[in-house]
Structure formats: structure tokens, C-alpha cells
Amino acid sequence: MRRFRGRTFLIGIGTVVSLGLTACGGGSTPSAAPSAEGKALEKTTITVGALPIPDSAGMHIAIAKGFFKEEGLTVNVTQLQSSAIAVPNLLGGSLDMILGNYFAIINIQSKKGGDFRFVADAYQAKPDTFALVVPKDSKIETPKDLKGANIAVPAVNSIGEMAAGSTLRTVGLDRLKDVKFQQYAFPDMPAALATGKVDAAWLTEPFLTGVQKNAGARKIADTMTGAMADFPMAGWTVTKKWAEANPNTVAAFQRAYAKGQQLAASDRKEVESILPKYTKISPQDAAVITLGAFPTTLSANRIQRVADLMLEYGYLTEKLDVTPLLVPQPQ
Missing domain, CATH: 3.40.190.10 (Periplasmic binding protein-like II)
Incomplete structure (x- = not known):
């Protein structure tokens, strides 16, 4: 990509x-x-x-x-x-x-x-309130697998990008070089995941629970840890x-x-x-x-x-x- x-x-x-x-x-x-x-x-x-x-x-x-x-x-x-x-x-x-x-x-x-x-x-933020999710059949299992991925965030140059970038940083990936962030409103992210427009999405509640319950999406990382804990x-x-x-x-x-x-x-x-x-x-x-x-x-x-x-x-x-x-x- x-x-x-x-x-x-x-x-x-x-x-x-x-x-x-x-x-x-x-x-x-x-x-x-x-x-x-x-x-x-x-x-x-x-x-x-x-x-x-x-x-x-x-x-x-x-x-x-x-x-x-x-x-x-x-x-x-x-x-x-x-x-x-x-x-x-x-x-x-x-x-x-x-x-x-x-x-x-x-x-x-x-x-x-x-x-x-x-x-x-x-x-x-508290643990598991903002997370990266992928479709249920995605080959992406961990944040390290996100290299080359398209990631949905509410806006580029945003808290979502920084939180996801912080997680990527912990596994040796660079948010500027290794992934592409795309802007989607929270309500539109589940459809973007389902249709393959993005490989992963940074979601919060109630959309986080909804996409896991309704589409079987998998959470691969809690982004509010480390530098982002209690943010x-x-x-x-x-x-x-x-x-x-x-x-x-x-x-x-x-x-x-x-x-x-x-x-x-x-x-x-x-x-x-x-x-x-x-x-x-x-x-x-x-x-x-x-x-x-x-x-x-x-x-x-x-x-x-x-x-x-x-x-x-x-x-x-x-x-x-x-x-x-x-x-x-x-x-």
C-alpha cells in the first residue's frame, strides 16, 4: 500500500x-x-x-x-x-x-x-476505552502487523493518530512512514472496515463495542497505555x-x-x-x-x-x- x-x-x-x-x-x-x-x-x-x-x-x-x-x-x-x-x-x-x-x-x-x-x-481515557480494531478475518494479529496498513481515525493530525502512533512506536513502527491514516467519522468506520477501505480503525465507545458485537471485529491494541495512560x-x-x-x-x-x-x-x-x-x-x-x-x-x-x-x-x-x-x- x-x-x-x-x-x-x-x-x-x-x-x-x-x-x-x-x-x-x-x-x-x-x-x-x-x-x-x-x-x-x-x-x-x-x-x-x-x-x-x-x-x-x-x-x-x-x-x-x-x-x-x-x-x-x-x-x-x-x-x-x-x-x-x-x-x-x-x-x-x-x-x-x-x-x-x-x-x-x-x-x-x-x-x-x-x-x-x-x-x-x-x-x-482509561484502559480499553480507545482501541485499534481489525475485521474478524484480517491477517493482522498485532500492532506490528500494521506496517503498510490504512488506519481510520476521526481526523488526521488528531488525538486518534497520536494514540495509534504511540502504540506503533512501542513496536518499532513510524506513524509517518509505515502506515497511512485516513479520516472517517466514528459512525462510518465499521463500514469502512467491512468493505476493506481501511485495514484497521481507532474506535471509542459506543462504536467499539458495537463493531465487535455486530461485525465480529477484533481488538488488537489498547492505545491508552504507556505515554497515553489516563490521558x-x-x-x-x-x-x-x-x-x-x-x-x-x-x-x-x-x-x-x-x-x-x-x-x-x-x-x-x-x-x-x-x-x-x-x-x-x-x-x-x-x-x-x-x-x-x-x-x-x-x-x-x-x-x-x-x-x-x-x-x-x-x-x-x-x-x-x-x-x-x-x-x-x-x-
Whole structure:
């Protein structure tokens, strides 16, 4: 197979689906409504974008429990089918906030393609939450067999590529010379595997369990080990301009979200209950899928790991301090 030589940061075009999920009544709401803290919100309705994966469980729990409503905030959720379209929609203004992949946000920030702020942490990898899989009849048995393979990832120059590349590194393969990464949305990866368009795919839940259960795909490597163990994956992200224009709205979101995230972190049953409501996973599968962690604090030290590993692996050309990107949590 052809080797992949060039490296290009792809934004791409994908599908956006409005779920119609809100934290309180639909439609526009008056501006300057008070939050639970008594401060007027600059925006009382916001639109957030997220993939249909476990990472956003804390927010969906907060919606279901009415925590945003208590803050006078309506949260409309737009379901994104591809991570590649999240940032363009945020920068374009169609989304107020996204569940941002830390790798992608830091990558664009470093290239001055946008100025972002993280308002809350969302998801952290745990063993077997992000894995490389191959078709059941594939001759590929171990990561070492991937030399010359086409590997599906959500985007090139992405966290998926870095995680897969880290695994390849442990068996002496070079992500730039020995494999070719191809961009596919998570929902499209099982079909790409089945039709032979790719030889392997980097998948997360619920797609990871789904492709093994429905197509007999085989997992050949847990990519979240070694340098990638307990890796920070995603956080709620806004632009710097939006954060500065809407400080009370940001704080209201943070307070409400923290309650939902705390439930996600402390009670797996809460996550199992909410997952079928915004993903295609069944209640039965929700009870058995492998979940990562739901951090309840926004830690600069934790997120700095992402930027530092990106530098080590050649995705960044100079060190980036993430501390200025974090919005302080309300007291």
C-alpha cells in the first residue's frame, strides 16, 4: 500500500444533527435573566456541539436533572457526526460551545487558527476505552502487523493518530512512514472496515463495542497505555472572545455542569441511564461498555500533558503553556 508522506491539518465537512435537547423550555429566552447566584446572564440560551459518545455524559445528566434550569440557562445540544466540524462551527458562530478534543484545540491554538478557552473538563481515557480494531478475518494479529496498513481515525493530525502512533512506536513502527491514516467519522468506520477501505480503525465507545458485537471485529491494541495512560481527552470549549463577552453565562454553565459531572464520576448507573438517550447504544450495551473517567476539576497540570506529548511527538514545534486557556471555576 502507498505510504503516507504529507501531513495536513484537515478541518473537513460533516453532518450536524440537532437533537432538540434543552435544559429548559425551547425557543429564545429573554437576555439578562438572573442565575442561581443572582447575576444576570448575558445569554440565557446557548447551543453546544458534541459527538454521540460517553464524553458528554456529564452534560446530558445535568440537562436531565434540571441543573441548567436552576441556573436560568437553556442548553440546546447539536449532535456532531464528525469531530472535524466541531471547531469550524465554533469559530463560525453556529455553536457557542463544543466538547473540544484537547489535541485538536491545542493544535489549532498553537497555529494561531483560533483563540480558545476551556471552561470544564469532560473525559479522561482509561484502559480499553480507545482501541485499534481489525475485521474478524484480517491477517493482522498485532500492532506490528500494521506496517503498510490504512488506519481510520476521526481526523488526521488528531488525538486518534497520536494514540495509534504511540502504540506503533512501542513496536518499532513510524506513524509517518509505515502506515497511512485516513479520516472517517466514528459512525462510518465499521463500514469502512467491512468493505476493506481501511485495514484497521481507532474506535471509542459506543462504536467499539458495537463493531465487535455486530461485525465480529477484533481488538488488537489498547492505545491508552504507556505515554497515553489516563490521558485527558476532551473538555468544554469556547472562544476567548465568547468567554470574555459572557462571563456570567460561563459561570452558570460551570456550576450546573459540575453537578452533572459529579454524578457521572460517582455513579456509573447515571451514565448507563443517560447514554441510550443521546447515542444509539442500547440499555443492555450501556451496562457493559468500558467507560473512561469523568474529571470533576479543571486541572492545568493534567491538560498540560496533552501539549507536552504533542511536542514530544512532533505535532507542536514549541512548548505551549495551557494555563492561560483555562477559565477559573466559580467559587
